Amino acid sequence: AQSVSQHNHHVILSEAASLELGCNYSYGGTVNLFWYVQYPGQHLQLLLKYFSGDPLVKGIKGFEAEFIKSKFSFNLRKPSVQWSDTAEYFCAVNAGDNYGQNFVFGPGTRLSVLP
């Protein structure tokens, strides 16, 4: 069965620090990969997604993620965080060869950015 792990439960950074949130998945076939964000008091929204092509994906608000197939990873990065990036971040995977099946979310990482 597919699974998704996120390395950190809670990350605390100061403004302007660089961010990298780890995401690893277990599935041997073609995958679609997503990062979602939930800001306080709001619902989930899509940050970025990877379906195929360039493994370095750029999303909204200066976020990017790199798909490394050999490592089964899809880490989220941002060079300089802001206080407004305080939120919960979810990595998600589904099987690309049977779209919509086995859609699996990671447990989430809470990011707190100190002003």
Added chain:
Amino acid sequence: GAGVSQSPSNKVTEKGKDVELRCDPISGHTALYWYRQSLGQGLEFLIYFQGNSAPDKSGLPSDRFSAERTGGSVSTLTIQRTQQEDSAVYLCASSPLANSLYTFGSGTRLTVV
């Protein structure tokens, strides 16, 4: 059970029929959310239940969509007179409090033919 349970995992229905999707959240979780993911798209928020408060229905795409949460636990999402554009994966999530980390179910894949 230990996780969020959704049923059925797959549903194929004819255009115009009604369907009901079920979500069984983690026991004790007061917040419950429905989202859907259409092919090639990100998650789309549908509806949110928090305790005994009136649900936030702002994401429901039309009046053909409705949802209930009975006894603060199980929720049912109903789609009336289904259309082909309703085809998607419908995901349910629950959390112990509003704004806490979610736990997602594995989704129901709805195909309208």
